Amino acid sequence: MSGKRIMDIEVLRAIAVLGVLFHHLQGSLFTDPVPLLERIHAWAQPWWGVDLFFAISGFVIARSLIPALRGCSNRREYWEQTRNFWLRRAFRLLPSAWLWLALMLLACVFLNRSGAFGTWSANVQATLAGVLQYANFRFADAFFHYEYGSSFVYWSLALEEQFYLLFPLVILLCRKHLVWALLALVAVQLFTVRTPLLMVIRTDALALGVLLAMWSVQPGYCRWQPVFLRRPWAGVLALIGLAALLSFMATDRFTFAGYRIGSIAVLSAVLVWIASYDRDYLLPAGRLQRLMAWIGSRSYGIYLIHIPAYQLVRELTFRLQSADLPSPAGHPIVTLLIAGGLIVLLSELNYRLIEMPMRNRGATLVKRLGTSRTVVSSPGATSC
Incomplete structure (x- = not known):
C-alpha cells in the first residue's frame, strides 16, 4: 500500500487533538472557573475528538492490515504478519507513552509544590495501569469516585492498544463474516445505555x-464519492457544520443522550469517509492545510503531553506567586499562550527524538527478522 499521507486525515487528526486540548483547559490548566469557557461548554463540548481518533485509527489500520493478512497463504505467514504488525505498533506507541508516564511520575515527586500533578499513590497506580494497558478500566472505576492521577488520558490509548492486540485475532476468527460481526458490534452499542465501563x-x-476501510476496496465506494464538495468552500462548510453538530451533541443540551455516543461515532465515521477519498474535500491545499497537517502528524505526542504541560504551567504559576514574582495568574490568555508554546515545543522534540527514531527502529527490526511479506495493495480511495 502506498505510504502517501491523506491530507484530510491529518486535518481530522489535528481537529481531534485540538478539541481534546480545548476540552481539558477547564480543570487541568484553569482550576478556577473561566466564564468564557463555561459559556462555550454550555453550548459546545469538543471531547468527541477522542471518538474521531477512534474512527481514524480503525480506518488507517484496517486498510493496510486486512489486505496483508488476507493475502497470507498459510498460518505461518499469517502469524508472521501479525507479529510484524504488533512490533511496528509497539515501537510506534509505547516509547513515547512510557516516557511521559515516567516524566509525570517524576514531576509528581520533584515539581509538585502546588499539588498540580496529584498524589504519589494515585500516580503510581495510574502509571502501572498505563504500562500494563488497563488504564481504561481503571478510569471507569475511578470515575467520580477517587483520584485517577495525571495520566487519565491514557484510557483511550489503552483501548486503542487493546484493539491493535485483538484485531488480527478477530480477522482470523471471523474470516468471511467479519463485516457482519462488525455491524453487529456497532448495532448493539448504538442502542445500549453507556455505563462508565461501556464508555471506556x-x-x-x-x-x-x-x-x-473494507468498503473502500469495493466498486461501489467510488460511486458514492461526495463530488459536490468540490465546489469552493463546500467541504470547509461541511466540516464546520459537522463539527458544530458533534460539539452540540456532546453537551447536556442534546436531549437524546442515550444515543449520544453512537451518534457521535457515526458522524465521526462520516468525516473519515469524506477524508478517505484523498481529494482535499475538507480543507483545500494551502498554508492552513499544511499547518493542520503538521498538528495532525504530531497529534499523538500532543495528546500525551498536553496534560503534564498544563500542570507544569500551574506549578510554575504557583511558584511565581509564592515568591511574589510576576506570574500569568489572572491572565487566562497569557496562561494559554505559555501552555500552547510549551506543548508545541515538547511535542516537536518528542516527534523528532522519540517518535520517528523509534518508529524507524521498529521498521528496521521487522525487516531484519526477514519474515515480512509484500503487503497486498489496497486501492482504497486512490482508485477513484
Whole structure:
C-alpha cells in the first residue's frame, strides 16, 4: 500500500487533538472557573475528538492490515504478519507513552509544590495501569469516585492498544463474516445505555472505521464519492457544520443522550469517509492545510503531553506567586499562550527524538527478522 499521507486525515487528526486540548483547559490548566469557557461548554463540548481518533485509527489500520493478512497463504505467514504488525505498533506507541508516564511520575515527586500533578499513590497506580494497558478500566472505576492521577488520558490509548492486540485475532476468527460481526458490534452499542465501563470500551467508532476501510476496496465506494464538495468552500462548510453538530451533541443540551455516543461515532465515521477519498474535500491545499497537517502528524505526542504541560504551567504559576514574582495568574490568555508554546515545543522534540527514531527502529527490526511479506495493495480511495 502506498505510504502517501491523506491530507484530510491529518486535518481530522489535528481537529481531534485540538478539541481534546480545548476540552481539558477547564480543570487541568484553569482550576478556577473561566466564564468564557463555561459559556462555550454550555453550548459546545469538543471531547468527541477522542471518538474521531477512534474512527481514524480503525480506518488507517484496517486498510493496510486486512489486505496483508488476507493475502497470507498459510498460518505461518499469517502469524508472521501479525507479529510484524504488533512490533511496528509497539515501537510506534509505547516509547513515547512510557516516557511521559515516567516524566509525570517524576514531576509528581520533584515539581509538585502546588499539588498540580496529584498524589504519589494515585500516580503510581495510574502509571502501572498505563504500562500494563488497563488504564481504561481503571478510569471507569475511578470515575467520580477517587483520584485517577495525571495520566487519565491514557484510557483511550489503552483501548486503542487493546484493539491493535485483538484485531488480527478477530480477522482470523471471523474470516468471511467479519463485516457482519462488525455491524453487529456497532448495532448493539448504538442502542445500549453507556455505563462508565461501556464508555471506556466503546468500539463503535473503531468498528465503523474498519468497515469504511473494507468498503473502500469495493466498486461501489467510488460511486458514492461526495463530488459536490468540490465546489469552493463546500467541504470547509461541511466540516464546520459537522463539527458544530458533534460539539452540540456532546453537551447536556442534546436531549437524546442515550444515543449520544453512537451518534457521535457515526458522524465521526462520516468525516473519515469524506477524508478517505484523498481529494482535499475538507480543507483545500494551502498554508492552513499544511499547518493542520503538521498538528495532525504530531497529534499523538500532543495528546500525551498536553496534560503534564498544563500542570507544569500551574506549578510554575504557583511558584511565581509564592515568591511574589510576576506570574500569568489572572491572565487566562497569557496562561494559554505559555501552555500552547510549551506543548508545541515538547511535542516537536518528542516527534523528532522519540517518535520517528523509534518508529524507524521498529521498521528496521521487522525487516531484519526477514519474515515480512509484500503487503497486498489496497486501492482504497486512490482508485477513484
